[in-house]
Amino acid sequence: MPTLSCIGAGSLGKTICHLLSSQLEIQQIINRSPSSSQQAVDFIGAGTLGSFANLAHADIWLIATPDDDIEAAGEALWQSGVLRAGDTVFHCSGSLSASILNYEGAAIYTASIHPIHSFSNPSQSLKSFPGSHCAMEGQPEAMEVLSPLFTAIGALPFAIDADRKVLYHAATVTACNYLVSLLETSQQMLTAAGVDSAEANPLEPLIRQTMDNFFRTDARSALTGPIARGDHKTVTSHLIALETGTDTDLWQQVYRTLGNATVNIAAQRGQASTENLERISRLLKPEASDS
Numbered sequence: 192m193p194t195l196s197c198i199g200a201g202s203l204g205k206t207i208c209h210l211l212s213s214q215l216e217i218q219q220i221i222n223r224s225p226s227s228s229q230q231a232v233d234f235i236g237a238g239t240l241g242s243f244a245n246l247a248h249a250d251i252w253l254i255a256t257p258d259d260d261i262e263a264a265g266e267a268l269w270q271s272g273v274l275r276a277g278d279t280v281f282h283c284s285g286s287l288s289a290s291i292l293n294y295e296g297a298a299i300y301t302a303s304i305h306p307i308h309s310f311s312n313p314s315q316s317l318k319s320f321p322g323s324h325c326a327m328e329g330q331p332e333a334m335e336v337l338s339p340l341f342t343a344i345g346a347l348p349f350a351i352d353a354d355r356k357v358l359y360h361a362a363t364v365t366a367c368n369y370l371v372s373l374l375e376t377s378q379q380m381l382t383a384a385g386v387d388s389a390e391a392n393p394l395e396p397l398i399r400q401t402m403d404n405f406f407r408t409d410a411r412s413a414l415t416g417p418i419a420r421g422d423h424k425t426v427t428s429h430l431i432a433l434e435t436g437t438d439t440d441l442w443q444q445v446y447r448t449l450g451n452a453t454v455n456i457a458a459q460r461g462q463a464s465t466e467n468l469e470r471i472s473r474l475l476k477p478e479a480s481d482s
């Protein structure tokens with residue numbers, strides 16, 4: 192079996208090592224602190240504690256430190272002298288390209304594989320990782336090694352253009368992280384409106400239904416509500432209501448900014464009149480009043 196060592200076996204690193212242990216022999220696990228390395232070894236159920244002072248050769252290296260430390264860890268790996276021609280080194284950052292690992296002229300092949308998956312609960316991720324899409328880029332030799340390994344653990348690899356990877360990552364952040372912020376903002380409004388959602392959030396079925404509609408059809412078909420209908424009086428009343436509450440400036444900004452995106456989708460939908468959509472656009476401008 193080919194061997195894999197990991198520098199930075201945190202949430203993602205130890206999960207990927209555990210999953211890949213069915214395909215590869217897990218060798219050294221190198222975190223900053225030995226106790227953290229030991230925890231990762233225990234979680235993976237394979238591998239041994241390593242440090243930059245006692246690195247051994249491995250065919251494949253995963254560098255899964257925080258993004259800001261990947262370049263330095265790759266350089267320290269090179270300086271250790273354990274890399275051999277033909278080895279593969281990869282990282283899993285969504286915003287950095289594989290070229291941050293640079294072993295030019297040494298025939299050491301590099302790639303990045305970004306799983307579109309949240310590893311906040313590693314034990315859970317062991318079960319839920321299969322079916323995760325993974326954006327890959329880098330040198331063909333490295334991708335030839337890594338793509339079948341990731342496919343074998345249930346990943347769905349796809350190619351990403353290195354030059355547009357940061358934009359791709361911004362898309363995943365908008366979809367995943369900002370969705371949490373949006374749900375929390377609507378939750379705050381609900382609480383301010385006196386709706387008790389401690390036991391069950393009454394918006395949950397609506398949110399899930401909307402997601403299903405979006406993924407089964409498209410934005411145009413999934414959109415409902417006052418902007419889709421061109422109800423400018425309702426939008427005016429929302430803006431007035433949003434002036435009272437705990438975080439009114441932020442609520443107004445979120446409502447107005449996403450309202451503008453909604454006007455564009457409503458225009459494609461074609462249900463509301465152009466006149467009413469233009470009226471709503473004017474209302475949604477910062478501090479605007481209907482004219």
Ligand SMILES: NC(=O)c1ccc[n+]([C@@H]2O[C@H](COP(=O)([O-])OP(=O)(O)OC[C@H]3O[C@@H](n4cnc5c(N)ncnc54)[C@H](OP(=O)(O)O)[C@@H]3O)[C@@H](O)[C@H]2O)c1
Pocket residue numbers: 198199200201202203204221222223224225227228255256257258260264282283284285305306307308309310311
């Ligand atoms: N978490 C996710 O959901 C997720 C999803 C997709 C991609 N990623 C990517 O995966 C990578 C790792 O993220 P993560 O969330 O798994 O990070 P994490 O949970 O914070 O783990 C980072 C690990 O790196 C170790 N480390 C930090 N600096 C190091 C150094 N200089 N040398 C050796 N080890 C070092 C830490 O060791 P100590 O414990 O000893 O400090 C820790 O075990 C990042 O590139 C991130 O962008 C993460």
